[in-house]
Amino acid sequence: MATASLLVICSAAARAQALAPSTLHFTSSEPETKYEPVQVITKERTQAITKEKTSERKLPVAHYRYVTPAGKRESAPVITQYYPKRIVYPVAKVDRHIDRKLMQAATIAQERAHAHSRSMCWHYVKEALLASGVIDSRPKSEFAKDAAQDLVSNYGFKKLSVKDPFAAPLGSVLVYGANRTAGHVEIRTRDGFVSDFRSRTPSPRPLLGVYAKL
Template sequence: MKTTPQNNSSPSSFRRLALTGLVLLAGSVSGLASNPWTSSSMGWSEKGSSPSGWSSWDSTHGGTFGGASEAPRPHSRGKRSAGKNYGPVPTAIRDAAINPVMLKAGSIAEHRAEPHSTRLCWRYVKEALVASGSVDSYPQSTFAKQAGSELVNKYGFVKLPVRSAARAPIGSVIVYGGAGPGHVELRTSAGYVSDYRCAWPSGLPFIGAYARVEKPTLVASTNNPGL
């Protein structure tokens, strides 16, 4: 007489295994949600060679990092308001007093920027500031026009007494207001960059230019009436 082998696995065992898998998955998702900017897709590495954690930027991109050469994509010369003449492209102003980490933020933003606006300007600038070490935590303000206040009050930035975005030095964070959420961008040697690039500053109302400085700036001197 043949006997049929019995399956000793009980339904309760399968339920326990399934529950354990769901708990582990939920914990992993929760970790990613709480730290959206420390993800491998954005270049973050907990055990990378870079002290900042952004090893992929420090080791595989050009700009200020000295890694493999990868030139930023060309700036758009007409992505502001269609049909509006913005005049000559503003000359980039250098100021030796601007902290070098601000220049690094601009370099990171240059490489990450999209060809066109994604309406995520403040998010892209936040990530560039974090990656460069310009700020030591992820800024929490929601709207772009709130950026200046948070950078000054929480991160020790200085509001530069310049009167227009065209006079903001390379490395500064330029904030604009208006009826909506506003706009924010970094000044680089090539133009203005946030989630996308442009040779001209935004046409929105200018709130101010902000930066971390190492000493009283020359370009932002209040004794210069031309700024």
């Protein structure tokens, strides 16, 4: 009986030893501290890096060498890059006091205009004003410089207190004078001027006045 009990105990111990892990891992409540290397940058190192970056930015500048009439040798830097400023012209403003049909006349004239002048500015402006309904008959004046008197006397146009063509409201009619020529007349568009041709800039002739129907 004692021998049987001893065999049972030995068998249980052997089985427990077989099931037990080969190594034991003990956990700790304190987190593991990791140490990483820290790079220390001294003042001398910072100055060295700054000098390297500064030296990299400096590029050699080409010079043109020449001799002056007095025989002195001189030089000047060569400009390799040039960025011209873009010319931006002001956009015409809308004046709520003038007849809205004048804006339609500007659109009609712009659609019918050409890229270059055909010396028919007053003819094209007449047709645009008539097609938009601003006027009910075709003006009889022949020369462009006479357009102002014709529009004021026969069609109810008023002269505006505007001296700068760029400040003329959208749809207004600009009349220019001339001594020995027929003058010029054009309509202010949103981004320029139009008559028988389109232009971003006004006529260089003397401005007689800016006219509109109120």
